[in-house]
Structure formats: structure tokens, C-alpha cells
Amino acid sequence: MNELQFSAMIKEHSPSLRSHAIRYTRNEDDADDLVQDTMIKAIRFYKNFQEGTNIKGWLFVIMRNTFINDYRKNTRKNALITQTDEISSQDLVVSASENDATGTFIMGDIQKALASIPEVYSTPFTRYFEGHKYQEIADEFGIPIGTVKTRIHMAREMLKTYLKNYQSER
Known part of the structure; x- marks a missing residue:
């Protein structure tokens, strides 16, 4: 057939x-x-x-x-997807779109926070954030991979301290 x-x-x-x-x-x-x-x-x-x-x-x-x-x-x-006509502020928290002014203000604070931590920590953190692997960062700076991990961890902790106001809003 x-x-x-x-x-x-x-x-x-x-x-x-x-x-x-x-x-x-x-x-x-x-x-x-x-x-x-x-x-x-x-x-x-x-x-x-x-x-x-x-x-x-x-x-x-x-x-x-x-x-x-x-x-x-x-x-x-x-x-x-929210199917209701009325959208509450709780629904807006998980919304992908944010007020541009708020987003600009937050990005400014993040840039200030990155600038405030020592470069020895911020540079590996920035490379990692950009998508580089630990080994690539270690090779670039000629340091052991454990040192890279420690510096990225320290940068995160410093950024958490600097940006703690945003942590309480989540």
C-alpha cells in the first residue's frame, strides 16, 4: 500500500x-x-x-x-504564564522586564562594587563571569587553579558584602 x-x-x-x-x-x-x-x-x-x-x-x-x-x-x-487580568507585585518580581531606571541604577552599583574590590580578585572573577574556565584563567595569569578558585570566591564574598542591600530584597 x-x-x-x-x-x-x-x-x-x-x-x-x-x-x-x-x-x-x-x-x-x-x-x-x-x-x-x-x-x-x-x-x-x-x-x-x-x-x-x-x-x-x-x-x-x-x-x-x-x-x-x-x-x-x-x-x-x-x-x-500568568493568566489573570490583574498582575500583582509578586508576579512582577519574577517578570523578565524591569524598569530601565532601576536596572541602570543596579548596574551602576555593581560596577562600583567591582571597582571597590582589589584587582587581584576582580579580574579573575570578571573572566569567570564572562565564561572562561578556571584552567583558562589560571593559564592566563600563570597561577595555580586553586588560587583562581580562591580569588573568585573572595570576590564573590566581597561583592555580597557590598551589595547586601539587594540581597534583602530577594
């Missing part, structure tokens, strides 16, 4: 698939989408169908699995 013959065969089952899809979705438009997705998957994987077996049952299994996968995907998406 070729793909064209298979497509004609499954098209005969679309009315029963649609009525079954309406039971899942309880919405005609969503049911049409589910039937379409089922048909596309069936055609894409038609070689997996064994001739002589129940094609209608095979299509229903594809539909059920498609519905379950879409439901799980939408559940995860809705858990990450």
Missing part, C-alpha cells in the same frame, strides 16, 4: 474521528485541529501500520496520544 492509498483509506474514518475528538475537546474547532493532527501523524507514520489490523483503532490511539501530549504541553505552558 502506498501513501496515497493509505490517505484515502484513513479519510473514510474522519467523521468518526471527529465525533470522538469532540468528546475529548468539547469544542468543535479544537476537535477539527485534533483530527487534523491525527491525520497528519497517521500519514507521516503510515509505514508503521500493519495491514490487516484495525485501522480505526490505530487512528484512535494516535488521537488519544496526541490529545494527551497537547494537554500536558498546555498545562506546563499555563503554569509558567
Whole structure:
């Protein structure tokens, strides 16, 4: 059986698939989408169908699995996105967008904090923050890797002390 013959065969089952899809979705438009997705998957994987077996049952299994996968995907998406009309300040805390003035002010404080710690600590920390590996930093400065780790740790501690006002806001 070729793909064209298979497509004609499954098209005969679309009315029963649609009525079954309406039971899942309880919405005609969503049911049409589910039937379409089922048909596309069936055609894409038609070689997996064994001739002589129940094609209608095979299509229903594809539909059920498609519905379950879409439901799980939408559940995860809705858990990450606030669906309410009113957005509280708690929702804004985890928001990716911040007030530009606040962001500029914070970046200024971070720059001041970096400038206030000794260069022997700030330089390895900056390199590490830029994505360099400990070994790369050690090779660049000609110092042992343990020293690099210690200096980065000390820089973090100094920055924590300098920026402790921001720590209490989290």
C-alpha cells in the first residue's frame, strides 16, 4: 500500500474521528485541529501500520496520544504564564522586564562594587563571569587553579558584602 492509498483509506474514518475528538475537546474547532493532527501523524507514520489490523483503532490511539501530549504541553505552558487580568507585585518580581531606571541604577552599583574590590580578585572573577574556565584563567595569569578558585570566591564574598542591600530584597 502506498501513501496515497493509505490517505484515502484513513479519510473514510474522519467523521468518526471527529465525533470522538469532540468528546475529548468539547469544542468543535479544537476537535477539527485534533483530527487534523491525527491525520497528519497517521500519514507521516503510515509505514508503521500493519495491514490487516484495525485501522480505526490505530487512528484512535494516535488521537488519544496526541490529545494527551497537547494537554500536558498546555498545562506546563499555563503554569509558567500568568493568566489573570490583574498582575500583582509578586508576579512582577519574577517578570523578565524591569524598569530601565532601576536596572541602570543596579548596574551602576555593581560596577562600583567591582571597582571597590582589589584587582587581584576582580579580574579573575570578571573572566569567570564572562565564561572562561578556571584552567583558562589560571593559564592566563600563570597561577595555580586553586588560587583562581580562591580569588573568585573572595570576590564573590566581597561583592555580597557590598551589595547586601539587594540581597534583602530577594
